Amino acid sequence: MHVDAAKLTEFQKRVFAYVSKIPKGKVTTYEEVARAIGSPKAYRAVGNALRKNPFPGKIPCHRVIRSDGRAGKYLGKDGKKKMRMLAKEGLEFKKGRIRKQEKMQQK
DNA sequence: TCATTGGCTATCA
DNA sequence: CTGATAGCCAATG
Numbered sequence: 001m002h003v004d005a006a007k008l009t010e011f012q013k014r015v016f017a018y019v020s021k022i023p024k025g026k027v028t029t030y031e032e033v034a035r036a037i038g039s040p041k042a043y044r045a046v047g048n049a050l051r052k053n054p055f056p057g058k059i060p061c062h063r064v065i066r067s068d069g070r071a072g073k074y075l076g077k078d079g080k081k082k083m084r085m086l087a088k089e090g091l092e093f094k095k096g097r098i099r100k101q102e103k104m105q106q107k
Numbered sequence: 108t109c110a111t112t113g114g115c116t117a118t119c120a
Numbered sequence: 121c122t123g124a125t126a127g128c129c130a131a132t133g
Binding site (some may be wrong): 029030031034041043044045046047048049050051052053061064066067071072073074075076077079082103 | 126129
């Protein structure tokens with residue numbers, strides 16, 4: 001990203017840069033993103049940044065889920081669509097929860 | 108499982 | 121500063 005297509009804060013740039021690098025078939029959590037960009041406690045702001053999403057379609061925000069294994073929100077609504085897309089990319093689910101390979105499913 | 112507190116962080120109105 | 125928001129953690133009921 002050497003061009004500024006929009007006025008973003010440094011924080012957001014890092015968030016988008018990281019999220020846009022998420023490979024297909026893989027998911028990440030807000031907490032993980034926040035930690036990767038240097039602010040492990042900014043998970044809140046990370047979700048906020050994605051919500052603003054200046055590059056729709058370019059930023060796979062649907063690959064960013066919650067640490068609980070749930071989808072969180074998508075397009076201002078529930079993560080129904082999110083799960084659908086993730087399921088298509090190879091992710092597995094369990095009654096509304098996403099099963100991550102790095103984490104044991106709880107219950 | 109769900110709801111509620113309290114604390115954290117970044118950005119906007 | 122305040123309130124709100126795509127979150128997280130821990131505790132409580």
